[in-house]
Amino acid sequence: MGSLDKPNALRLITLFSGSVKGMAFYPPSHPAIRQPLMELYKTLTTALSGGEYVSWGLIDGIMFFDDHLFLSPSTAIADLTERMMEKEIARIIANPSVSFDELELFVKLFSSRNVRFDTLSAQMAEGGITSIKLVRHGDESFDHGDDDAEITSDGDHIASYNRALSAVRMICSDIELGRIPGSAPLIKVVDEMVAITMEEPWSLLGLTMIKDYDNYTFTHCVNVGVLSMALGAALDLDIMSVRDLGIAGQLHDIGKVMIPKNILNKPGKFSSAEYDEMKRHPELGSKIIREMDGLAPHISSVVLGHHLHYDRSGYPQWATQLPFNQMIDIVAVADTYDAITTLRVYQHPVNPKRALDEMQKLKGTILNGSIVESFIEMMGDYPVGTLVRLDTNEVALVYRPNPLDGKAPLVRIVIDGEGKRLRVPREQVLIGPDGSRYAEIVAVVDPLLKDIDIGQLITGGITEAA
Numbered sequence: 001m002g003s004l005d006k007p008n009a010l011r012l013i014t015l016f017s018g019s020v021k022g023m024a025f026y027p028p029s030h031p032a033i034r035q036p037l038m039e040l041y042k043t044l045t046t047a048l049s050g051g052e053y054v055s056w057g058l059i060d061g062i063m064f065f066d067d068h069l070f071l072s073p074s075t076a077i078a079d080l081t082e083r084m085m086e087k088e089i090a091r092i093i094a095n096p097s098v099s100f101d102e103l104e105l106f107v108k109l110f111s112s113r114n115v116r117f118d119t120l121s122a123q124m125a126e127g128g129i130t131s132i133k134l135v136r137h138g139d140e141s142f143d144h145g146d147d148d149a150e151i152t153s154d155g156d157h158i159a160s161y162n163r164a165l166s167a168v169r170m171i172c173s174d175i176e177l178g179r180i181p182g183s184a185p186l187i188k189v190v191d192e193m194v195a196i197t198m199e200e201p202w203s204l205l206g207l208t209m210i211k212d213y214d215n216y217t218f219t220h221c222v223n224v225g226v227l228s229m230a231l232g233a234a235l236d237l238d239i240m241s242v243r244d245l246g247i248a249g250q251l252h253d254i255g256k257v258m259i260p261k262n263i264l265n266k267p268g269k270f271s272s273a274e275y276d277e278m279k280r281h282p283e284l285g286s287k288i289i290r291e292m293d294g295l296a297p298h299i300s301s302v303v304l305g306h307h308l309h310y311d312r313s314g315y316p317q318w319a320t321q322l323p324f325n326q327m328i329d330i331v332a333v334a335d336t337y338d339a340i341t342t343l344r345v346y347q348h349p350v351n352p353k354r355a356l357d358e359m360q361k362l363k364g365t366i367l368n369g370s371i372v373e374s375f376i377e378m379m380g381d382y383p384v385g386t387l388v389r390l391d392t393n394e395v396a397l398v399y400r401p402n403p404l405d406g407k408a409p410l411v412r413i414v415i416d417g418e419g420k421r422l423r424v425p426r427e428q429v430l431i432g433p434d435g436s437r438y439a440e441i442v443a444v445v446d447p448l449l450k451d452i453d454i455g456q457l458i459t460g461g462i463t464e465a466a
């Protein structure tokens, strides 16, 4: 077993991911790559100081290092996950004899974009790398020590969420490279998500509170897919429509990849020329989707129409007279909700409950009123991910709805009655099965004021490998 605690294990993964990325831009001797590489080697040597090998890679799409699982998708983890999936590598194993030169060469070989498992293994053998080994995806039975990482069903849902994130990232990077993206990985993960949505919609809904500000477009796309699927299921649509909503939602903003970055990331207001440019993203996205294999024509149509607005006052104007199905109204509601609840450079995030109030005001104009009503009903009085104050003065996170009583959801207590932050959040039923009352919700709390990362908290109560 390795000798790194979780923060250092995460540091090692982050350094590895960063070194791999940097190697694509700089020669190994450049300080920008040399420095993280040296630190990576130092951290790896510490991990190996126990005399046994260490390994890192993916279990069910979740990044791990030895016994530590990393459930929150940071940029570095998402980057590395994508590369490992692309290369069909499940696991990297290093033994204590690893030298700096071997590590440096390995990082260099690993950083080549189009090199997969077989070629990479051959190049490693040719370069004399003997202390680092790879395990191919699908061949995970390879003995890797005693890390019987147990992932709970929440963990499975997080793994699906992460896989969706990787699929969307891959599609976007293909578009950036001028390639027509494949649709198979996305369809596969949406199929998984449909099954979860039909059974326990709230488990994925909670994950939409993960807002990764560095990767806004990707997380936003996945969140809109999840919210659209849940709403489709709440509206009793058939399973194929729920699936198409998931695909359309996750692809709805991919056209943004083709909008210049300086416009896309501009804080503050757009000039009218910039706004015109921005408004091209539904058309650009739908055009790409039409060229992708295996996607029904109405998916590109949903993407084309997601900003048309219910009253057709939106864009693209030329498309206002086209016939669209109800899916554009569903995706538009999901899109609006996720955008309102996300913090961006120019916008303070609005809590889920207030976001629903804001959406009430858009009924009949921007959004379809009856779909908004169904969405509000689905989200409940206190949507999953809302931070609330109880009459015991405790602060808690809503993380499961209570179908019997919308005002008494299942919560995780985060701050105790004295204002002290709990190291491990405590699960609490507000009203027991016998009707006994623990506490009542008295107000909604702003997570920023309490310095609380809701996404982290939603994924935080998961049982991790010991």
Ligand SMILES: [Fe+2]
Binding pocket: 252, 253, 281, 306, 307
């Ligand atoms: Fe959009």
Ligand SMILES: [Fe+2]
Binding pocket: 220, 224, 252, 253, 335
């Ligand atoms: Fe959007």
